[in-house]
Amino acid sequence: MKVIDEIILLFEQRGDSLYGGELITQRDHALQAATLAENENVSPELIAAALLHDIGHLVHDLPHDSTQCGVDDQHETLGETYLESAFGANVAIPVRLHVPAKRYLCAVEEDYMGRLSQASQVSLRLQGGPFAANEMEEFKNSPHWQNAVRLRRWDDLAKVQGMLTPTLEHFKGYMIEVLKTEQSHEQK
Numbered sequence: 252m253k254v255i256d257e258i259i260l261l262f263e264q265r266g267d268s269l270y271g272g273e274l275i276t277q278r279d280h281a282l283q284a285a286t287l288a289e290n291e292n293v294s295p296e297l298i299a300a301a302l303l304h305d306i307g308h309l310v311h312d313l314p315h316d317s318t319q320c321g322v323d324d325q326h327e328t329l330g331e332t333y334l335e336s337a338f339g340a341n342v343a344i345p346v347r348l349h350v351p352a353k354r355y356l357c358a359v360e361e362d363y364m365g366r367l368s369q370a371s372q373v374s375l376r377l378q379g380g381p382f383a384a385n386e387m388e389e390f391k392n393s394p395h396w397q398n399a400v401r402l403r404r405w406d407d408l409a410k411v412q413g414m415l416t417p418t419l420e421h422f423k424g425y426m427i428e429v430l431k432t433e434q435s436h437e438q439k
Contacts, residue, residue, distance in 0.1 A: 254337040255426050261309040262419055273370050273410050277308055282416040283409035284402075285425075289417075295425045295432075296341035297398055301405050302422050303338075304346050306330045327351075338426075339433045340395070348390070348399030349406055350378050355390050356403060357381035368410060 266278030273280065285302035307326030310333055331347035353371065356363045358381040367375065375381075382390065390396055 265309045284405045286416040287405040295428045298425045300342045300345040344395040345398045352399040352403035
């Protein structure tokens with residue numbers, strides 16, 4: 252459970268920073284995404300992924316406005332690396348794929364890019380823009396691509412000032428459940 256204590260500490264220490272050019276904090280964004288996932292009655296793994304999808308922003312040493320300065324912080328890869336050993340692939344891979352999911356949706360949905368926030372459009376350019384056809388096929392070869400698209404949609408919607416959500420303590424239960432499941436798989 253040490254990793255959960257570390258995550259809570261990260262949110263306490265860095266969660267009040269603004270979320271990538273948006274008008275909400277990293278913590279609010281995470282809680283909103285997790286709330287949206289919970290409202291859809293998805294698996295504990297996917298709720299944990301929604302909560303932790305941007306943990307990479309909290310573990311890197313770049314300034315909080317690095318995207319606006321033209322730097323892709325590659326938070327999705329940092330997040331996957333941070334989460335993989337404790338939470339497993341069902342959490343870590345959708346976290347890594349939530350950025351490619353944005354690129355995928357820009358390529359397959361005509362109006363998707365226009366619905367992105369200004370900050371998401373800026374980061375999209377740094378992340379490579381909409382997928383080319385071969386990138387779409389490669390993305391869809393991942394067994395986690397559909398969960399990544401769901402996560403992406405919650406990410407896009409989780410930018411509401413003043414939205415009421417459960418607390419981080421509420422979502423701690425899902426993280427504990429996922430850790431216990433992962434530990435039981437490792438023991439088999």
